[in-house]
Amino acid sequence: MSKQNYCEIIKPMMGDKRYTHCLNVAKEAVSLAKQYGADPDKAYTSGVLHDITKELNPDKQLQIIHDGGIILDDIQKKAPKLWHGISGSVYVKSHLGITDEDIINAIRYHTTGRSGMSLLEKIIFIADFTSAERDYNGVETMRQKSKLSLEEAMIFGFQFTFSDLSSRELAIHPDELNCYNEIVLNKQKG
Ligand SMILES: [Fe+2]
Numbered sequence: 001m002s003k004q005n006y007c008e009i010i011k012p013m014m015g016d017k018r019y020t021h022c023l024n025v026a027k028e029a030v031s032l033a034k035q036y037g038a039d040p041d042k043a044y045t046s047g048v049l050h051d052i053t054k055e056l057n058p059d060k061q062l063q064i065i066h067d068g069g070i071i072l073d074d075i076q077k078k079a080p081k082l083w084h085g086i087s088g089s090v091y092v093k094s095h096l097g098i099t100d101e102d103i104i105n106a107i108r109y110h111t112t113g114r115s116g117m118s119l120l121e122k123i124i125f126i127a128d129f130t131s132a133e134r135d136y137n138g139v140e141t142m143r144q145k146s147k148l149s150l151e152e153a154m155i156f157g158f159q160f161t162f163s164d165l166s167s168r169e170l171a172i173h174p175d176e177l178n179c180y181n182e183i184v185l186n187k188q189k190g
């Protein structure tokens with residue numbers, strides 16, 4: 001399927017703001033893929049589709065997850081924000097016929113990260129933080145870090161996420177902790 005087709009598919013599934021975000025994530029993902037040696041086409045596809053189910057209603061998302069044979073753990077059940085990565089990964093497989101496991105995983109884990117992430121998964125995780133329309137406090141630092149080291153950018157992203165989650169007394173998913181721990185432990189070894 002062409003880039004244009006993916007854009008046409010996602011457009012009616014979300015508001016204008018999120019559509020712009022998806023295009024920007026795809027664009028940033030292509031740029032990171034070229035810099036770090038990942039496949040730019042896969043980066044575009046994963047980026048443009050990463051939030052495909054984010055604006056579907058929560059019950060519909062739970063249905064998609066269920067139909068995909070995925071059982072949510074206790075933390076995921078209480079965190080609707082985590083559902084769209086999982087439901088999106090099932091949706092692109094079942095509705096768009098995407099079979100590439102790396103693209104499917106990049107969509108699935110873009111909200112939490114996980115241990116053992118592929119280059120493509122890291123790129124989508126980061127591009128979601130650094131896409132052109134993002135304007136949170138620290139986004140410029142995040143962008144600079146992403147051009148120097150994907151791992152450094154991820155550590156910075158987790159500092160942001162963990163402090164936000166803990167300040168709101170929300171649970172931190174083990175996938176996020178495992179991802180963070182793996183990166184900092186590898187850094188200490190290196
Ligand atoms: Fe997302």
Ligand SMILES: [Fe+2]
Pocket residue numbers: 021025050051128
């Ligand atoms: Fe996103």
